[in-house]
Amino acid sequence: MAVDMLKPQFTGARVTRLEDARLLRGQARYLDDIHLPGMLEVAFVRSTRAAARITGIDVQEALRTPGVVAVLTHADLPWEIRNDGFGVTQPVLARDEVRFVGEPVAVVVADSRYAAEDGVERVKVSYDPLPPVLDMEQALADAPRRVHSQRANVFFHSEHTTEGFAEAFAQAPHHLQLTFRVHRQTGVSMETRGCAAMPDPASGRLTVYVSHQSPHGVRAQLARVLGIPENELRVIVPEVGGGFGIKAMFYPEYVVVTALARKLGKPVKWVSDRTECLLSDAHGRDSVHEVAVAFTEEGRIVAVRDRVLGDNGAYPFPGFPGAVGESNWATNMLPGPYKIPHISLTVDCVFSNKTPLGPYRGVGGPIGAQVQEGMVEAVARHLGKDAMEVRRVNLIQPEDFPYRTATGNVYDPGSYSESLEAALRLLDYEGFRRRQAQLRKQGRYLGFGVCVFVEPSAMAHSEAGSTPYEAAFIRMEPNGTVTAALGLGPTGQGHETTMAQIIADRLGVDVKDVVVLHGDTDSAPFGGGTGGSRSGTIGGGAAIRAGEQLRAKLVKLAAHLLEAAEEDIELADGQAFVAGVPARGIPVRELARIAYTDVNRLPADMPPGLEVVARYQPPAPATYSNGTHAAIVEVDIRTGLVRVLDYAAVNDCGRLINPLIVEGQIHGGVAQGIGSAFLEELRYDEHGQLLTTSLMDYLLPAATDVPRMRVQHLETPSPSLGGFKGMGEGSLIAAPAALANAVSDALAPFGVLVTELPIRPEQIVAWVQAAGQGA
Amino acid sequence: MSQAEARQTQRVVLQVNGQRHELDVEPRWLLADVLRHQLGLTATHVGCEQGVCGACTVLVDGKPERSCLMLAVQAEGCEVTTVEGLTPAAGLSPLQAAFQQHHALQCGFCTPGILVTMEALLRENPHPDEATVREALSGNVCRCTGYQFIVDAVLAAAKEGR
Ligand code: FES
Ligand code: FES
Numbered sequence: 001m002a003v004d005m006l007k008p009q010f011t012g013a014r015v016t017r018l019e020d021a022r023l024l025r026g027q028a029r030y031l032d033d034i035h036l037p038g039m040l041e042v043a044f045v046r047s048t049r050a051a052a053r054i055t056g057i058d059v060q061e062a063l064r065t066p067g068v069v070a071v072l073t074h075a076d077l078p079w080e081i082r083n084d085g086f087g088v089t090q091p092v093l094a095r096d097e098v099r100f101v102g103e104p105v106a107v108v109v110a111d112s113r114y115a116a117e118d119g120v121e122r123v124k125v126s127y128d129p130l131p132p133v134l135d136m137e138q139a140l141a142d143a144p145r146r147v148h149s150q151r152a153n154v155f156f157h158s159e160h161t162t163e164g165f166a167e168a169f170a171q172a173p174h175h176l177q178l179t180f181r182v183h184r185q186t187g188v189s190m191e192t193r194g195c196a197a198m199p200d201p202a203s204g205r206l207t208v209y210v211s212h213q214s215p216h217g218v219r220a221q222l223a224r225v226l227g228i229p230e231n232e233l234r235v236i237v238p239e240v241g242g243g244f245g246i247k248a249m250f251y252p253e254y255v256v257v258t259a260l261a262r263k264l265g266k267p268v269k270w271v272s273d274r275t276e277c278l279l280s281d282a283h284g285r286d287s288v289h290e291v292a293v294a295f296t297e298e299g300r301i302v303a304v305r306d307r308v309l310g311d312n313g314a315y316p317f318p319g320f321p322g323a324v325g326e327s328n329w330a331t332n333m334l335p336g337p338y339k340i341p342h343i344s345l346t347v348d349c350v351f352s353n354k355t356p357l358g359p360y361r362g363v364g365g366p367i368g369a370q371v372q373e374g375m376v377e378a379v380a381r382h383l384g385k386d387a388m389e390v391r392r393v394n395l396i397q398p399e400d401f402p403y404r405t406a407t408g409n410v411y412d413p414g415s416y417s418e419s420l421e422a423a424l425r426l427l428d429y430e431g432f433r434r435r436q437a438q439l440r441k442q443g444r445y446l447g448f449g450v451c452v453f454v455e456p457s458a459m460a461h462s463e464a465g466s467t468p469y470e471a472a473f474i475r476m477e478p479n480g481t482v483t484a485a486l487g488l489g490p491t492g493q494g495h496e497t498t499m500a501q502i503i504a505d506r507l508g509v510d511v512k513d514v515v516v517l518h519g520d521t522d523s524a525p526f527g528g529g530t531g532g533s534r535s536g537t538i539g540g541g542a543a544i545r546a547g548e549q550l551r552a553k554l555v556k557l558a559a560h561l562l563e564a565a566e567e568d569i570e571l572a573d574g575q576a577f578v579a580g581v582p583a584r585g586i587p588v589r590e591l592a593r594i595a596y597t598d599v600n601r602l603p604a605d606m607p608p609g610l611e612v613v614a615r616y617q618p619p620a621p622a623t624y625s626n627g628t629h630a631a632i633v634e635v636d637i638r639t640g641l642v643r644v645l646d647y648a649a650v651n652d653c654g655r656l657i658n659p660l661i662v663e664g665q666i667h668g669g670v671a672q673g674i675g676s677a678f679l680e681e682l683r684y685d686e687h688g689q690l691l692t693t694s695l696m697d698y699l700l701p702a703a704t705d706v707p708r709m710r711v712q713h714l715e716t717p718s719p720s721l722g723g724f725k726g727m728g729e730g731s732l733i734a735a736p737a738a739l740a741n742a743v744s745d746a747l748a749p750f751g752v753l754v755t756e757l758p759i760r761p762e763q764i765v766a767w768v769q770a771a772g773q774g775a
Numbered sequence: 776m777s778q779a780e781a782r783q784t785q786r787v788v789l790q791v792n793g794q795r796h797e798l799d800v801e802p803r804w805l806l807a808d809v810l811r812h813q814l815g816l817t818a819t820h821v822g823c824e825q826g827v828c829g830a831c832t833v834l835v836d837g838k839p840e841r842s843c844l845m846l847a848v849q850a851e852g853c854e855v856t857t858v859e860g861l862t863p864a865a866g867l868s869p870l871q872a873a874f875q876q877h878h879a880l881q882c883g884f885c886t887p888g889i890l891v892t893m894e895a896l897l898r899e900n901p902h903p904d905e906a907t908v909r910e911a912l913s914g915n916v917c918r919c920t921g922y923q924f925i926v927d928a929v930l931a932a933a934k935e936g937r
Contacts, residue, residue: 016875020874030884032811190884190917274825668919702913703909704909704912708905708926
């Protein structure tokens, strides 16, 4: 019916964002902007030891601190977060033992944040130190000890080997062994984490504000831990200043603040400071891949063995123990865009006395891509071939779709080869090779690196939980404007605009007449929230479906009033009219008025009102975006500094909802990739102290570190409604690998192949010197 | 400083966005906190309190300063301008409009600090080139945008004479 004939006006267009005005005018309300009369503020006493028994907590002096209202410990707030399946619970305030630096030990409640921090300084915690578990290899053998005495450090083990692997591996003429490693990094949303809870004495309900990616997820967890029925909890996510995965997790502080509000009967707020964030936000990455690759004379990769070890830190986040998420994604996507028939995988994840690991944009994708593309570079080098030739030999071709990988994924169609060729053209690969050769003669080292990526998106299971569907509620108001609500948790992705574009097209109204609500469990239908690049595809699908259902009501009413057949009704520019006879029409707002206030004119079988809720679950467990990133870098071999000179991202995320927003996502992901490749590392010392606790130590890319990027779109529609594919993570999956390969290429004369990220300048200098000495 | 002393307030007169405010503040209170929590000017954000991210940037006598590195009492006698003071009563300033047009913001948390910094740049140098914009921007961290569309917005605003 009409759906096929729809000519989308807004979907696919570079619509500027509806949320921008309030953000630009400084009128947006983030978590710390919430203030209520009588609101108390809290600060946490955090462990200063990686591993220790708590022998005493003296709160007396803290309690005498002016402004301090209460100091509470585990004895007062004995709640625990359970992580089913691993035999480990996490007390929200440490009980008897601390397991990482930064773990909450006590909480100080005061009339201001300043006073709360004064109190924190005066809480005396006595520790009896224990040997910390800091090395993942040693942790495997429970050395020096167990992080959780009741169970082994290895808490997750999996194996998967394709049939015939051993023969295929043995028979290949060439073999290489490589070890890849990515160190700890984290999302660093510019707005820190925080939450505020307030009892509503009138209804007896509790309202919890939290800077988060999944309002319903927080509600479910709070209800579970504190034993509060879900209908007595209202979770509101205000404006969120970035999430990148870290804000998809459920943290102990949220339980403490909510429990305090109930206990004290007052509004209570906690906002993390930056040091607390670096200590306690979910860390990401931190795994090692020992890889053996078997390949033919032409460079065809026939078999890959990967032994993975992941450090999870002290506790598993509920629903998403980070090391398992990392390793599973990395191994599951290990073949990437290449036809690798045989795979043998072993994964072990261990506990350690470090900050718990969780998701950071791309999760295991970046290390997976690094392994996949590092292998390609190594194979090319071994055979004396151009790495692009090796890629061409191995790439999945258009006729291969749907393609089943050796790890069991079924890829829907994509533009793998096309994206590679497009990226090479954008940066003039042939021309670069000539320029590179000339500059080398002058002692300048330029390199070209590529990553052809595949991004699984809109997954049935992700850090947004196991909610394979999303719901959209749409109401056309009596004046013809539209209010929609979704259970998504945007953190800057612009859903208020993209969802409005989709809905406006279905209803034939202006995008500015659609208000999209989110982040309030009282108004939004149950949803999984935002994570795993699911919102555009699954949320967008729900918006299409709900939009179509509401459209059907409008069409039915218009047909009745215009005495025409429903199939002949079109909706556009705020009018319902008979196809081909625009004069025979009625304004949509008039239809809305009639639907609510002139109901005698409705068809006999049509109930009053214009409201629908629809749910959408995509047909496949994931849809796969793809693309190619290519980078040109220059390495200064004396200082070890790397400059990114040029960058191209060719991206295929199916049908585009809004190219402007897609490009913004790509740019941001590439910048984070530059951070991942060259700057960002959470470093611990031998006692388990985190050394990078400020943004002076944990370096983020600045405007001068990021080059101008060239972006090109390809569009291979997905089988999902609307043809959308998720794309929030692909750029951070691809960029680190492309940059690592560019540095490898620049330093090829010194025999360097980068296998460890981030790359530090002193390493580069050392590699070059070592090569010089060897020569 | 003892805690009792810390809680002693003192009277300051602050001139913010053209308005005079007489306030009782603790000497240790950061300018950022006083703007946000005493004056309700919450457009100024706090991203690190370490002087690195630039989210807290305000103009002090026309120069970009980090309000997390300045005590409120130090701002006495200065003219402080926040994004609220750079925003017209209705609609958007030319620079703000360019930000919207060029999708120079995602989560928006860094945006006020960046707007303030770029306003100051364009006042001093109405026609900067890209390298100058990037240099001026390099003290403000944006984790979302990768900076490119911010640079585009500033260059476009400069071209249109703001
Ligand atoms: S909050 Fe002031 S520089 Fe980050
Ligand atoms: S827009 Fe999110 S930090 Fe800049």
